Amino acid sequence: MDWRVFAREMASMARDLLAQDSVETTLGHITHAAVELVSGCDAAGILLLHGKKVESLAPTHDLVVESDRLQEQLGEGPCFDAARTSTGERVFRIGDLTAGRSRWPAYAARAEELGIGSIMGFLLYTEDEDLGALNLYSHRPGAFSEDSETAGWLLASHAAVAFSSARSHAQLEQAIATRHVIGEAMGILMGSHHLTEEQAFGVLRRYSQEKNVKLREVARRVCEHGGLT
Secondary structure (H helix, E strand, O other): OOHHHHHHHHHHHHHHHHOOOOHHHHHHHHHHHHHHHOOOOOEEEEEEEEOOEEEEEOOOOHHHHHHHHHHHHHOOOHHHHHOOHHHOOOEEEEOOHHHHOOOOHHHHHHHHHOOOOEEEEEEEEOOOOEEEEEEEEEOOOOOOOHHHHHHHHHHHHHHHHHHHHHHHHHHHHHHHHHHHHHHHHHHHHHHHHOOOHHHHHHHHHHHHHHHOOOHHHHHHHHHHHOOOO
16 A cells, blocks of 8 residues: 555545535545545445435445445345444454354345455544445455555545535535525515515414425425415
8 A cells, every 4th residue: 555645645535525516526526536545445335324224325336225225124234333323333344244144144145146245334423423334345355454444444534524514515505595485485475465574484384384394395385476375
């Protein structure tokens, strides 16, 4: 492992991550960087766990999606565990899946059929939140060395910060957009029904609660149709 080259590539990647304009493109850069920078890595993806439901993000190969789906179906697997912090593990490296048969017997047998020889996983986390797991796959058993694990861990550390930042930015943009459309809807109601701001907002909120429709969606309907009818 040429660590000088790796450090130079990581620095370039860090700048690229901050320049991305969406969560999706940020995650895509992360997983493609894993394939390019981590020795032995043939495919990579990010797994999010919603209860027992799995979401695959930015997979570089169909193998990643198939593996994530399999772990969801079976309710077990190394990537499943990496995204679930109750196990206490933040990094794992499985050199040969036959060694994982005792811990994940159903997954290990099926994963070999998918052509998976070895796996590494890294919990993506910051001081404030757990974000999921970055998972790296190789078709060959024993493909990942200690240097591969170190490189993956460094990549995951950068990735977690970039992922968190991109998601916060997206949430902020969504909040601003929601505030704008609600304000526009209130203005329409105030003009058409001679209401105050407080009264107009009350109309939107009551309709949202009674119809069990999100406030932003109620406001959008008002903007599109000029009212709630």
